[in-house]
Amino acid sequence: MLTERQLGIFKTIVDEFTKSAEPVGSKTLMDLLDFTCSSATIRNEMAVLEEIGLLEKTHTSSGRIPSSKGYRFYVEHLMEHQLDDTVKNSLQAVFKERHYSMDEIVQKSCDILSQMTSLTSVVLGPESKCQTLQHIQLFPISERSAVAVFITDHGHTENKTFQFDTEVGVEDIKTCCALLNDKLSGIPISEVVEKMKEIQPLLASHVARHEVLFEAFVNAFMRFATEHVYCSGQSNMLYQPEFADIEKLKEIMKMLEDSSLFRQLANHEGDVAIEIGGDNELLTMNDVSVVSSKFKINEFEEGELMIVGPTRMQYSRIVSLMEYMSKVIEDMYKSERTDRRST
DSSP, rough: OOHHHHHHHOOOHHHHHHOSSSBBBBHHHHHOSSOOOOOOHHHHHHHHHHHTTSSSEOSSSSSEOOOOOHHIIIIIIIIOOOOOHHHHHHHHHHHHSSOOHHHHHHHHHHHHHHHHHHHHHEEOOOTTOOOBBEEEEEEEETEEEEEEOOOTTTOEEEEEEEEEESOOHHHHHHHHHHHHHHHHTOBBBGGHHHHHTHHHHHHHHTTTTHHHHHHHHHEEEEEHHHOEEEEEEEEGGGGGGOOEEEEEEEEHHHTTTTTTHHHHHTSSSSEEEEEEEETTTTTTTTTTTEEEEEESSSSSSEEEEEEEEEESOOOHHHHHHHHHHHHHHHHHHHHHHHHHOOO
């Protein structure tokens, strides 16, 4: 059990190191602590914290830095959830600008997180592979464009705007849509493309511009059935002191390209998870952490927000930001479903 003084010293070291990336010494702590303590007493307490594994001493300074065990202790016992109202209002304002599709919401969230944290963000959109196609609606915009709406049995909706190379008549669009609904309803999303290839001759016999429409729908379904994994802010890793070494930078960049890793990390209990390098065997780099926050689309689907960065990250602010972002995304999806039901 740590004393109040040890807790105060430890928390201050973590807070200061996450900001400066510089080892924290006793003289610096004397100015930062909200209680009076001599330099000698601080050094003694730091030695105790090091002995129990919460702090580490670097070779280049007499100061201390948090260990992986220390970060784990911090996030489990000392982390405060706080987010400025200005940030909350800014996030809400961004998404109120206009109506976004599901894909756009996910991508926009990814960009915002990387910008607000100066780290790398990864967002896993809801997977559609386990769903079946329920209905297709196709709305002509002009003779060379149309909007298709795909609806699954889980209530997931995907919008796709088609731009045709040649003019396509309204009747062709209606006929194509009716045939697809008749032949594809109830088919798993992952099997739709193969099924479309089977019914291509039927389309050819009923639709004049069948080649154009067939290609447009196949491309749309291929996109619908693939994993929705978005990554933003990879270049932010260039500015982190921990990855100044070129080999470490290569390793973190390789990690960011591994979408299967993030799918595995998303398989956690609870809405928020903090994986600190060294704690999780999936993270092969000791000085990397991944903070994850789930967002629920409906009863069956959920996505995941993730922040990837050095273990020296501002966990309190990042977790608070991600929890609030998850809530904003869930509210967006609820609003979208309400709008669909009312139209």
